[in-house]
Amino acid sequence: MENKPLGVRKGTWTKEEDFLLKQCVDKYGEGKWHLVPLRAGLNRCRKSCRLRWLNYLRPDIKRGCFTKDEVDLIIRLHKLLGNKWSLIAGRLPGRTANDVKNFWNTHIEKKLAVIGERTRKDVQNNNITERKIIKPRPRTFSKLHTTCPNETKEATNFPNFWNTLIEKKLAIIGERTRKDVQKINITETKIIKPRPRTFSKLHITCPNGTKEATPSNNATLTCTSKEEPNEYIKWWSELLEATENGESSGNLFPEDNQTGESSSALHDVDNYTTPSAHHLFSFFDHDVNVWENLSLDDK
DNA sequence: AATGCAAACAACCGCCTATTG
DNA sequence: ACAATAGGCGGTTGTTTGCAT
Numbered sequence: 001m002e003n004k005p006l007g008v009r010k011g012t013w014t015k016e017e018d019f020l021l022k023q024c025v026d027k028y029g030e031g032k033w034h035l036v037p038l039r040a041g042l043n044r045c046r047k048s049c050r051l052r053w054l055n056y057l058r059p060d061i062k063r064g065c066f067t068k069d070e071v072d073l074i075i076r077l078h079k080l081l082g083n084k085w086s087l088i089a090g091r092l093p094g095r096t097a098n099d100v101k102n103f104w105n106t107h108i109e110k111k112l113a114v115i116g117e118r119t120r121k122d123v124q125n126n127n128i129t130e131r132k133i134i135k136p137r138p139r140t141f142s143k144l145h146t147t148c149p150n151e152t153k154e155a156t157n158f159p160n161f162w163n164t165l166i167e168k169k170l171a172i173i174g175e176r177t178r179k180d181v182q183k184i185n186i187t188e189t190k191i192i193k194p195r196p197r198t199f200s201k202l203h204i205t206c207p208n209g210t211k212e213a214t215p216s217n218n219a220t221l222t223c224t225s226k227e228e229p230n231e232y233i234k235w236w237s238e239l240l241e242a243t244e245n246g247e248s249s250g251n252l253f254p255e256d257n258q259t260g261e262s263s264s265a266l267h268d269v270d271n272y273t274t275p276s277a278h279h280l281f282s283f284f285d286h287d288v289n290v291w292e293n294l295s296l297d298d299k
Numbered sequence: 300a301a302t303g304c305a306a307a308c309a310a311c312c313g314c315c316t317a318t319t320g
Numbered sequence: 321a322c323a324a325t326a327g328g329c330g331g332t333t334g335t336t337t338g339c340a341t
Contacts, residue, residue: 010311012335034326050327051310086329098309101330106307302341309335318326 009043013052017042021049022057055098062094066103074100075108 009017024040030053033046042049055061066074070092077088085097085104092100 012309031327045311046326047312047328048310054328055309083330097329102308304340305338307335307337309333311333312331313329314331315329316327319324320322 007043008037008045008048010048013056017044018052018057021052025053025057051098055096060094061096066095070095071103071108074104078104078108 013021020040020042021036024036024042028035028039033050036042036046036049037044040049044052073091074088077091081087083101085101089095089097089100
C-alpha cells in the first residue's frame, strides 16, 4: 500500500534540512505532507518530514526535563489509557508523544517492571513479605537533566525527584498489590483498547455546546467552550472513577453491541483544550495528598 | 586516554483508519 | 463498494552521549 520513494535520505537530520523544512512549513503551513519534500527541496519521505516537524521543529515544543506535575500526570494517564502516547501527550502542552513514550520507556516502565516481577515471584512462592523498593543503581545525570536551563521552580532534578516522588508512588502501588494478594483478590486484567481513530470524531457535548450530553452510543458530545473546563474535568473524573472501581471504561468507550467492536460514537478528548494541569489535578488531590504525606520512612 | 556499556533520545517501520475518486 | 492514498500512531531500532573501569 505504502509507496516507498526510492533513494530518499534516512537518518539524522542536518541543520540545513531542518531549515528547509521549517521554511516550507512557515510558508505553506502544516499538512499536505506528501507535498512537503518537493516544496522544501528535501530528499526525505513525507513521513520523515512530518515526524521531524512534529517531534522536533514545531515552535511550541517544550524542551528540558519533565516536571513533577507532568510525571504525575503521565503515570496516572498511562494507568487509565495504556500506551496511548498521543492522547497522553495531548494533555501535556508542549510535549510530544515520542517524548512521553521515550520518557516512559526509559524512566518509569523499568521501575514498575521491578515491582511487577517481585510481586509475581511473591505470589508464586506464597511468600508475601514486607514491601521492598528496589532503588536502581545510582547514575550520574548529564547537565541537561540536572540543570534544566529553561526551567525554573517547576524543574525537577530527576535523581531527587526519583527519591521523593516516584518511589513513594511505586511504594503505594506495591502496597495496593500486596493487599490484593493478601485478600486473594487478584483478577485478570482486562485490556481496554479504545480505537484511537474514533477519538477524532467527536462526540462529547458540553452544556455550552449545542447538543446535550447523552450517554448513549449515538450521543454527540461537543465541547465548544474552552473557557469551561468542567466537562473536560468531569470526563476524566468519570474515567478515573470507573478505573478506581475496577470497571471497564465501557461507559466512556461504549461497545458496539452488534459487532463487539468499539463504537464509533466515542468521545473526542482531542477537541478539549487543557487549560492547565492543575484542572486535571484537582481530581487527583486525594491521591496526591496521600503521596505527598507519605514519609520516606514509610517504605 | 581508551574502551565498553548503558541510558537517553531520534528516527524508522509497519500497520490502521479516514478520505477521496 | 472498492481501491488508492494520506495522515497518524505505537512499537522498535539506531545513534549519540556520558559514565565507569
